[in-house]
Amino acid sequence: MQFIGGEPTLHPQFEALVNHALACGLNVQVYSNLYRVRQQHWWLFERPKVSLATSYYSDRAQEHERVTGRQGSHAATRANIVQAVQRRIPLQVGIVKVFEGQRTVAARQELVAQGVRTVNVDRVRSVGRGEIHVPAGRICAAAARTGGPRS
Numbered sequence: 001m002q003f004i005g006g007e008p009t010l011h012p013q014f015e016a017l018v019n020h021a022l023a024c025g026l027n028v029q030v031y032s033n034l035y036r037v038r039q040q041h042w043w044l045f046e047r048p049k050v051s052l053a054t055s056y057y058s059d060r061a062q063e064h065e066r067v068t069g070r071q072g073s074h075a076a077t078r079a080n081i082v083q084a085v086q087r088r089i090p091l092q093v094g095i096v097k098v099f100e101g102q103r104t105v106a107a108r109q110e111l112v113a114q115g116v117r118t119v120n121v122d123r124v125r126s127v128g129r130g131e132i133h134v135p136a137g138r139i140c141a142a143a144a145r146t147g148g149p150r151s
Contacts, residue, residue, distance in 0.1 A: 002053075004031040009041055018044055029053055029092075034080035035073055042087065051090035054081065058103045059110040067098050085115040097123040 001021045008014055009032055021028050030045065031053040045052055054077065057067040061074035068074075084091045093116050095104045104121050111119045 001026045002029045002031060007033055007035075009038070015040065015044060018050070022047065022049055027051070033068075033073070034077045034084070035070070036076065037080050037083070042083070045084070045089045046087055051092065052084055053092040053094065056081065056093050056095055056107055056111060057098065059106040060103055063102055067096075081111070081116065082114055091116055092118040092120070095119065095121045097121065 003014070003018065008030055011017070018028055018030070027049045029051045034052070034054045044050065056077060057064040058074075064074035064077070065071055081091065081093065093111050095107050095111075097104050108119050108121055
């Protein structure tokens, strides 16, 4: 079962939902921006059958924050990626190319050097709601402010 958002960790019943899924014998993947991680969530993420997934946009703070629209998001996300690796929590990181010149190759190299085993690089596509051509930075900024993009 995958928990996605907005930011799923902000849901008031997040821990109960994850525990219920685990009790049902399901594997759980939490897709979080890893901007803020509560201590009790680290304990939850360390449980067997739980994994994390996140997005990372560049090895440079300015580029990452251009996409997220949130100052300090690069440092926070990067620190929590390091924390997940140190805690041996299975982690998948997606790097989405949003604009020309974005340092996706360097970001991937940085993540691999930090010990992230699964790093996928992709690009924004005009498919489904992406057909609207809303700049990804606006979507990510809205998600950061509200806990998720609104339709």
